[in-house]
Amino acid sequence: MDTELILMQLFSGVALGAILVITALGLSIIFGMLGVVNFAHGALFMVGAYAGLWVASLTGSFWWGLLVAPIMIGVFGMAIEYVLIRPLYGRSIDDPLLLTFGLSYVLVEGVRIVFGSDGIPFPTPSSLTGVVDLGVGFFPIYRIFVVGVVFLVVVLLWLGLEKTKFGLIVRAGARDPAMMKVLGVDISKVWLLVFGLGVGLASLGGVLSGPMRSVNPEMGALVLAEAFVVTVIGGLGSLVGSIIAGLLVGVVISMTALFAPEMATIVMFALMAIVLMIRPQGLFGKLA
Structure with missing residues (x-):
């Protein structure tokens, strides 16, 4: 078999893995901090893709869609946490799981009503079309861009969690939220921001995947399964595990x-x- 074909397929796997990384990171952050198994994560990935397509069509610019959609859907995720999930804290883990499972169906059917059931092409920006010769073969520019964006987001996320006061609060709150409350930290605000961040990462993955596949109401179902597999392989709540496993x-x-x-x-x-x-416990998870 041609070596160049194998290398191209390998790089395609890295690009697919980058989408899984950004999606699984959102899932892992939400579970690691809030202990919520978010079954609506795939649907929010899909809603992010539609939001990116909608903003891009309104502005005529893919870049506005890439920038605005994750912020918009992240804020929507914060509203979900505040209105729907927050009243369920302290109850069985099954309660938010079932709620988000039902929410995923609501989101999918809502998109079907607004946009229809057929797939909609998400045009690749002209500046990212074509291929580039990397010396060992020709690779699609857009997929290289996707890998670069995910790498940048992962670095920024690591810096935010490891080098900032908010990151310290998030990590401490994931280990002992009761102690953070005793220390005067409003942990509910932290949970709100973390859930919004996780949803924003999922929607960013949706926007990035749009030009690689058609945008359709069912696109989040397979991604949700893949993201859960990545999260389990990497270890529940492990960010490093999500990256390597993705x-x-x-x-x-x-x-x-x-x-x-x-x-x-x-x-x-x-x-x-x-x-x-x-x-x-997964590759980087810890035994309970």
């Missing part, structure tokens, strides 16, 4: 699609099963 799953899916296309959908679940048999 890239790993993306590459495994892409290379399997090249050699055994019929196995591409299920290979990630096989990988998850193998990891859990060896490390039940």
Whole structure:
């Protein structure tokens, strides 16, 4: 098999993995801080893609869609946390899980009513079309851009969580929220911002994936399954685990699609099963 084809497929896996990383990071942040299993994460990924397409069509600029949509959907996520999820804190973990599960159906049906059930093309900006020669093959410029954006976001997120006072509060609150309350920190505001951040990351993933596939109401379903697989493989609540597992799953899916296309959908679940048999807490997770 041609080496250039293998390298191109490998890079396609990295680009897919980058989308999974940004989506799984949002899921992992929400679970790690709030203990909420957000089953609406895939639907919010999809809503982010539609929001990006809508803003881009209004402004005539993909860049405005990429900038505005994650902020807009992040604020929407904060409203979800404040109105729907906050009253469920302190109750069984199943309650927010079931609520977000139902919310995902509401969001999907709402998008169907507004935009229809058919897929809508999300045009790639002219400045990012075509391919570039990297010396070992020709690679799509847009996919290189996606990897670069995700890398930048991951670095900024790490700096925000590790080098700022807010990041210190988030990390401390994830370990002992009761102690943070005793110290005078309004932990509810922190939860609000963290949930909005997680949803914003999901919507950013939706916007970035739009030009790589058509935007449709069902696009979040598979992404949700992939994001949960990434989160479980990496370790629940582990940001480093989400990054490494996202890239790993993306590459495994892409290379399997090249050699055994019929196995591409299920290979990630096989990988998850193998990891859990060896490390039940995931690659970077901690045993309870």
